[in-house]
Amino acid sequence: MKKEELIASLKKIVKPYIQDEVAFENLSEDTDFINDLKINSANLVDVILDVEDEFNIEIDNESMEKMLSVRAALVIINTKLGEK
Protein backbone atom coordinates (compact mmCIF):
# COMPACT_ATOMS: atom_id res chain seq x y z
CA MET A 1 0.00 0.00 0.00
CA LYS A 2 1.22 3.51 -0.79
CA LYS A 3 2.50 5.61 2.09
CA GLU A 4 -0.09 8.37 1.43
CA GLU A 5 -2.93 5.85 1.55
CA LEU A 6 -1.61 4.37 4.78
CA ILE A 7 -1.32 7.79 6.40
CA ALA A 8 -4.87 8.62 5.28
CA SER A 9 -6.23 5.39 6.85
CA LEU A 10 -4.26 6.01 10.00
CA LYS A 11 -5.59 9.56 10.20
CA LYS A 12 -9.14 8.24 10.05
CA ILE A 13 -8.38 5.70 12.81
CA VAL A 14 -6.86 8.17 15.29
CA LYS A 15 -9.47 10.91 14.73
CA PRO A 16 -11.89 9.88 17.53
CA TYR A 17 -9.10 9.85 20.12
CA ILE A 18 -7.10 13.01 19.39
CA GLN A 19 -7.12 15.98 21.78
CA ASP A 20 -5.17 18.44 19.64
CA GLU A 21 -6.93 19.54 16.45
CA VAL A 22 -4.02 21.58 15.06
CA ALA A 23 -1.57 18.69 15.38
CA PHE A 24 -4.21 16.43 13.81
CA GLU A 25 -4.68 18.75 10.81
CA ASN A 26 -0.91 18.82 10.31
CA LEU A 27 -0.47 15.08 10.84
CA SER A 28 2.70 13.78 9.19
CA GLU A 29 5.13 10.89 9.61
CA ASP A 30 6.79 12.84 12.42
CA THR A 31 3.60 13.13 14.46
CA ASP A 32 3.73 11.52 17.90
CA PHE A 33 0.46 9.97 19.11
CA ILE A 34 0.87 11.05 22.72
CA ASN A 35 3.09 14.16 22.66
CA ASP A 36 1.48 15.78 19.59
CA LEU A 37 -2.03 14.39 19.22
CA LYS A 38 -2.45 14.12 23.03
CA ILE A 39 -4.10 10.73 22.74
CA ASN A 40 -4.72 9.18 26.18
CA SER A 41 -2.52 6.17 26.69
CA ALA A 42 -5.63 4.06 27.37
CA ASN A 43 -6.96 5.11 23.97
CA LEU A 44 -3.66 4.14 22.36
CA VAL A 45 -4.80 0.57 22.96
CA ASP A 46 -7.92 1.38 20.93
CA VAL A 47 -5.78 2.82 18.13
CA ILE A 48 -3.78 -0.43 18.04
CA LEU A 49 -6.93 -2.58 18.01
CA ASP A 50 -8.45 -0.40 15.27
CA VAL A 51 -5.27 -0.74 13.19
CA GLU A 52 -5.42 -4.53 13.62
CA ASP A 53 -9.05 -4.55 12.47
CA GLU A 54 -8.55 -2.15 9.57
CA PHE A 55 -5.57 -4.01 8.09
CA ASN A 56 -6.46 -7.46 9.33
CA ILE A 57 -3.09 -7.90 11.04
CA GLU A 58 -1.96 -8.83 14.54
CA ILE A 59 0.35 -6.46 16.35
CA ASP A 60 2.36 -8.41 18.91
CA ASN A 61 3.58 -6.78 22.13
CA GLU A 62 7.10 -6.35 20.84
CA SER A 63 5.88 -4.30 17.85
CA MET A 64 3.36 -2.43 19.97
CA GLU A 65 6.16 -1.31 22.26
CA LYS A 66 7.46 1.07 19.56
CA MET A 67 4.11 2.23 18.22
CA LEU A 68 4.23 5.78 19.55
CA SER A 69 4.40 7.75 16.30
CA VAL A 70 2.92 7.74 12.81
CA ARG A 71 6.33 6.78 11.42
CA ALA A 72 6.65 3.77 13.74
CA ALA A 73 3.05 2.71 13.00
CA LEU A 74 3.73 2.80 9.22
CA VAL A 75 6.79 0.57 9.62
CA ILE A 76 4.84 -1.92 11.76
CA ILE A 77 1.80 -2.01 9.44
CA ASN A 78 4.02 -2.52 6.37
CA THR A 79 6.02 -5.25 8.07
CA LYS A 80 2.89 -7.10 9.18
CA LEU A 81 1.23 -6.71 5.75
CA GLY A 82 4.41 -8.06 4.15
CA GLU A 83 4.27 -11.14 6.37
CA LYS A 84 0.80 -12.05 5.18
Place this chain on the structure above:
Amino acid sequence: MIGNDIVDLHYAYQQSNWQRDRFLDKIFTQEEQCLIAKTSNKFEKVWLLWSMKESAYKAYVQKYPNRFFNPKMLQCKLFTSCKGQVSIKGEQFGTQTKRNKKVIHTIAFSQEENRQPISEYFDLANSSYPLQQTETRRKFKLNAEKVLNIPAESLHIVKSKAGIPQLFTNGNSLNLSFSLTHHGRFGAYCILES
Protein backbone atom coordinates in the same frame (compact mmCIF):
# COMPACT_ATOMS: atom_id res chain seq x y z
CA MET B 1 11.60 8.44 41.18
CA ILE B 2 7.88 8.96 41.44
CA GLY B 3 4.94 8.67 39.08
CA ASN B 4 1.22 9.19 39.36
CA ASP B 5 -1.88 8.56 37.29
CA ILE B 6 -5.47 9.61 37.58
CA VAL B 7 -8.55 8.03 36.03
CA ASP B 8 -11.83 9.92 35.81
CA LEU B 9 -14.20 6.96 35.99
CA HIS B 10 -17.10 8.70 34.29
CA TYR B 11 -14.82 9.81 31.47
CA ALA B 12 -13.26 6.34 31.17
CA TYR B 13 -16.77 4.90 30.94
CA GLN B 14 -17.53 7.21 28.02
CA GLN B 15 -14.18 7.13 26.24
CA SER B 16 -12.96 3.56 26.59
CA ASN B 17 -14.70 0.25 26.14
CA TRP B 18 -12.79 -2.26 28.26
CA GLN B 19 -15.16 -5.00 27.15
CA ARG B 20 -14.06 -4.56 23.59
CA ASP B 21 -12.70 -7.69 21.95
CA ARG B 22 -8.96 -8.21 22.73
CA PHE B 23 -8.75 -5.07 24.88
CA LEU B 24 -7.96 -6.85 28.17
CA ASP B 25 -5.60 -9.22 26.43
CA LYS B 26 -3.48 -6.37 25.08
CA ILE B 27 -3.04 -4.79 28.51
CA PHE B 28 -3.25 -7.38 31.25
CA THR B 29 -1.33 -10.55 32.11
CA GLN B 30 -3.22 -13.79 32.77
CA GLU B 31 -2.86 -13.21 36.50
CA GLU B 32 -4.32 -9.71 36.24
CA GLN B 33 -7.16 -10.94 34.05
CA CYS B 34 -7.98 -13.47 36.80
CA LEU B 35 -8.11 -10.65 39.36
CA ILE B 36 -10.54 -8.78 37.11
CA ALA B 37 -12.67 -11.87 36.45
CA LYS B 38 -12.99 -12.58 40.19
CA THR B 39 -14.39 -9.19 41.26
CA SER B 40 -17.94 -7.94 41.03
CA ASN B 41 -16.88 -4.47 39.88
CA LYS B 42 -14.76 -5.38 36.89
CA PHE B 43 -14.83 -1.89 35.41
CA GLU B 44 -13.26 -0.41 38.54
CA LYS B 45 -10.62 -3.15 38.79
CA VAL B 46 -9.59 -2.61 35.16
CA TRP B 47 -8.95 1.07 35.83
CA LEU B 48 -7.27 0.46 39.19
CA LEU B 49 -4.75 -1.89 37.56
CA TRP B 50 -4.36 0.49 34.63
CA SER B 51 -3.54 3.42 36.94
CA MET B 52 -0.98 1.24 38.77
CA LYS B 53 0.74 0.38 35.48
CA GLU B 54 0.64 3.91 34.17
CA SER B 55 2.01 5.50 37.37
CA ALA B 56 4.81 2.91 37.65
CA TYR B 57 5.70 3.45 33.98
CA LYS B 58 6.06 7.18 34.65
CA ALA B 59 8.44 6.51 37.55
CA TYR B 60 10.37 4.00 35.42
CA VAL B 61 10.96 6.36 32.46
CA GLN B 62 12.36 8.97 34.81
CA LYS B 63 15.12 6.51 35.58
CA TYR B 64 15.44 5.07 32.06
CA PRO B 65 14.33 7.81 29.66
CA ASN B 66 13.27 5.62 26.75
CA ARG B 67 9.57 5.64 25.97
CA PHE B 68 7.73 2.43 25.13
CA PHE B 69 4.17 1.18 25.04
CA ASN B 70 3.76 -2.30 26.41
CA PRO B 71 1.27 -2.35 29.30
CA LYS B 72 1.32 -6.13 29.57
CA MET B 73 5.01 -6.09 30.45
CA LEU B 74 4.22 -4.04 33.58
CA GLN B 75 3.03 -6.66 36.05
CA CYS B 76 0.76 -5.75 38.93
CA LYS B 77 0.27 -7.35 42.31
CA LEU B 78 -2.34 -6.16 44.79
CA PHE B 79 -1.65 -6.58 48.51
CA THR B 80 -4.72 -4.70 49.75
CA SER B 81 -7.45 -2.78 47.95
CA CYS B 82 -5.14 0.25 47.80
CA LYS B 83 -1.58 -1.04 48.13
CA GLY B 84 0.25 -2.90 45.43
CA GLN B 85 3.41 -3.41 43.45
CA VAL B 86 4.33 -3.19 39.78
CA SER B 87 7.34 -4.98 38.29
CA ILE B 88 8.96 -3.53 35.18
CA LYS B 89 11.93 -5.37 33.68
CA GLY B 90 13.05 -6.62 37.07
CA GLU B 91 12.47 -3.34 38.95
CA GLN B 92 9.80 -3.07 41.61
CA PHE B 93 7.59 -0.08 42.27
CA GLY B 94 5.30 0.24 45.26
CA THR B 95 1.86 1.75 44.56
CA GLN B 96 -0.70 3.52 46.71
CA THR B 97 -4.16 4.24 45.41
CA LYS B 98 -6.88 6.58 46.59
CA ARG B 99 -10.28 6.06 45.11
CA ASN B 100 -13.93 6.83 45.35
CA LYS B 101 -16.90 6.42 43.02
CA LYS B 102 -15.68 9.15 40.71
CA VAL B 103 -11.94 8.82 40.55
CA ILE B 104 -8.91 6.56 40.96
CA HIS B 105 -5.55 8.12 41.77
CA THR B 106 -2.38 6.03 42.10
CA ILE B 107 1.14 7.05 42.99
CA ALA B 108 4.12 4.76 42.34
CA PHE B 109 7.63 5.01 43.72
CA SER B 110 10.80 2.96 43.42
CA GLN B 111 11.25 0.45 46.20
CA GLU B 112 14.36 2.04 47.68
CA GLU B 113 12.53 5.35 48.04
CA ASN B 114 12.09 6.43 51.65
CA ARG B 115 11.11 10.05 51.16
CA GLN B 116 7.49 10.90 51.81
CA PRO B 117 5.51 11.78 48.68
CA ILE B 118 3.20 14.79 48.64
CA SER B 119 0.21 14.37 46.37
CA GLU B 120 -3.11 15.99 45.64
CA TYR B 121 -5.94 15.47 43.20
CA PHE B 122 -8.61 17.99 42.26
CA ASP B 123 -11.65 18.65 40.06
CA LEU B 124 -11.26 20.56 36.83
CA ALA B 125 -13.88 22.89 35.33
CA ASN B 126 -14.02 20.87 32.10
CA SER B 127 -12.15 18.15 30.25
CA SER B 128 -10.51 20.20 27.49
CA TYR B 129 -6.85 19.31 27.14
CA PRO B 130 -5.43 22.87 27.41
CA LEU B 131 -7.41 23.50 30.59
CA GLN B 132 -6.42 20.13 32.10
CA GLN B 133 -2.76 20.86 31.46
CA THR B 134 -2.73 24.52 32.54
CA GLU B 135 -4.69 23.91 35.72
CA THR B 136 -2.70 20.82 36.73
CA ARG B 137 0.58 22.68 36.21
CA ARG B 138 -0.71 25.70 38.13
CA LYS B 139 -1.74 23.61 41.15
CA PHE B 140 1.55 21.71 41.08
CA LYS B 141 3.62 24.91 40.96
CA LEU B 142 1.77 26.31 43.98
CA ASN B 143 2.89 23.32 46.01
CA ALA B 144 6.37 23.22 44.47
CA GLU B 145 6.74 26.85 45.58
CA LYS B 146 6.38 25.71 49.20
CA VAL B 147 8.71 22.73 48.83
CA LEU B 148 11.47 24.63 47.00
CA ASN B 149 10.90 28.08 48.43
CA ILE B 150 10.91 29.55 44.92
CA PRO B 151 7.94 31.67 43.76
CA ALA B 152 5.50 29.74 41.53
CA GLU B 153 5.67 32.41 38.80
CA SER B 154 9.35 31.75 38.24
CA LEU B 155 8.93 27.98 37.93
CA HIS B 156 8.74 26.62 34.39
CA ILE B 157 7.94 23.13 33.21
CA VAL B 158 9.64 21.79 30.12
CA LYS B 159 9.05 18.31 28.77
CA SER B 160 12.13 16.32 27.84
CA LYS B 161 12.38 14.35 24.59
CA ALA B 162 11.23 11.29 26.48
CA GLY B 163 8.10 13.21 27.52
CA ILE B 164 9.19 13.65 31.13
CA PRO B 165 8.34 17.04 32.64
CA GLN B 166 11.24 18.86 34.25
CA LEU B 167 11.25 21.94 36.38
CA PHE B 168 13.35 25.02 35.64
CA THR B 169 13.88 28.42 37.21
CA ASN B 170 15.72 31.19 35.35
CA GLY B 171 16.99 28.64 32.87
CA ASN B 172 18.42 26.36 35.57
CA SER B 173 17.17 22.84 35.97
CA LEU B 174 15.82 22.00 39.44
CA ASN B 175 16.37 18.59 40.88
CA LEU B 176 12.84 17.73 41.96
CA SER B 177 11.19 14.39 41.39
CA PHE B 178 7.54 14.93 40.48
CA SER B 179 4.81 13.72 38.20
CA LEU B 180 1.70 15.28 36.67
CA THR B 181 -1.48 13.61 35.43
CA HIS B 182 -4.91 14.57 34.17
CA HIS B 183 -7.87 12.73 32.75
CA GLY B 184 -11.38 13.97 32.07
CA ARG B 185 -12.38 16.39 34.80
CA PHE B 186 -9.62 15.49 37.26
CA GLY B 187 -6.01 16.47 37.61
CA ALA B 188 -3.31 15.45 40.10
CA TYR B 189 0.37 15.70 40.89
CA CYS B 190 2.86 14.18 43.25
CA ILE B 191 6.21 15.43 44.52
CA LEU B 192 9.04 13.77 46.39
CA GLU B 193 10.43 16.10 48.99
CA SER B 194 14.21 16.34 48.66
